[in-house]
Amino acid sequence: MVRHQAAVQDTSFNEAGDHFYDGRFHNEDAVPPNTLAAFFGVMKRYITERKVDAFPSEPLPINTLNQAQLLQLPDDALFVIRLGHSSILLKVYGEFWLIDPVFSERASPFSFLGPKRFHRSPIDLAELPPIDKVLISHNHYDHLDKTTIRWLSSRVKEFLVPLGVEQDFVRWGVSRQQIQSFDWWQELPIKQGLIAFTPARHFSGRGLSDGNRSLWGGWVIKTPHESLYFSGDSGYFSGFSEIGRKYGPFDLTMIETGAYDRDWPAIHMTPEQSVQAHIDLKGQLMMPVHNGTFDLAFHAWYDPLERVAQAADQRGVTLLTPIPGTPFNVRQPVASEPWWQALMPQKPAQP
Incomplete structure (x- = not known):
């Protein structure tokens, strides 16, 4: 393996594959280019279109954690804890890892504006144990939080990031x-085994001028006893089957299921496509992520979970939907419950 160290200091990325040219990274399956017309069309929808149930009307259930509880988890197994949205805490045979940690109040460049959390993180930054690895999928604000990274910088052994990040x-x-x-x-x-960075169908950028100047993707984690896949953000594409052939089957897939819309079908999946991606990946258990924490699209906050539960049931897929902050062992997963349904608006009784 060629390991890219942090010595990469320019934007030429000569070590990158053929998906980097003209100063930017490109998808293997082409994505329609962003245009001003498309941008203003979406902005018009945000201004004029009425959202329904964009936010929960009651507090979401959260399992609050502290460092002592995490340290008590056995060191001879792999534990997964969904913290919210796409943030994951792992205990990998005694080591603590984070994936796409976002602890700030907003997924935004501003502290006073932008998508605000529906719920607090199940664990405060100050309660985290020493972190061995942080894995980042791409540099969008709901996956890469500057404040969190700065706080972690002196408390983490190594950061694993896409080229350019x-x-x-x-x-x-x-x-x-x-x-x-x-x-x-x-x-x-x-x-513990192997980590691999895999393709996704998405894009990158944190401002007006840095679009696709850094890479995006997902992560494979393989130990002698478990195989995990984390999708990052992605539209549905043929790469899921390729990843499944190369690294599958997976005991657990953590797949983007949320923030989809008719105006950006190439870069985010519908819940039904997320289930198909899990099948392509040869997954056993599926945990839908990228939902239930921030309002990033036009659908109801519970729509991703409700639709993915129905699609999984129709396709015979075993779904894991733990309450955020609930640790589980992949080999002994917790029983899932449709916790969001109790918070959905009640339909009027039929006459």
């Missing part, structure tokens, strides 16, 4: 020696 980290004060950047299909052997 290391430049953000260095600007934020993270030491280059802590960062490893990855191209698609690059692998990192670790003492």
Whole structure:
């Protein structure tokens, strides 16, 4: 494996594959280009279109955690804890890892404006144990939180990021020696097994001028006893089958299921497509992520969970929908419950 160290300091990315050209990264399955007309069309919808049930009317259930509880989890197994949206805490045979950690109140460049959390994180930053690894899928604000990374910078052994994202980290004060950047299909052997960065169908950018100047993707985590897949953000594409052939089957897939819309079908999946992606990946258990924390689209907050539950039932897929903050062992998963249904508006009784 060729390991990209943080020594990458320019934007040429000569080590990147053929998906980098003209100064930007590109999808394997083409995505329609962003245009001003499309942008203003979406903005008009945000201004004029009435949203229904965009936010929960009551507090969401949360299992609050502290460091002592995490340290008490056995060191001879792998535990998964969904913190909300796409943020995941793992305990991997004694080591603590984070995936796409966002602890801020808003998924936004501003502290006073932008999508606000429906619920607080199940664990405060100050209660986290020492973190060995942080894995980042891409640099959008709901996956890469500057405030969180700055807080973690002196408390994390290493950050694993897509090509180009290391430049953000260095600007934020993270030491280059802590960062490893990855191209698609690059692998990192670790003492627990293997980590690999895999393609997705999406895009990147945190401002008006940096679109697709860093890479995006998902993560594969393989240990002697478990195989996990985290999708990051992605539209449905043929790459899921390729990942399944190369690294599957997976004991657990953590797949984007939320923030979909008719105006951006190429970069986010419908819940039905998310279930199909899980099947393509040869997954056993599916945990839908990217929902239930921020309002990022036009659908109701509970729509992703309700639709994915129906699609999974129709396709014979075993779904895991733990209450945020609930630790579970992949080999002994918790019983799932449709916790969101109790918070959905009640339909009028039929006459």
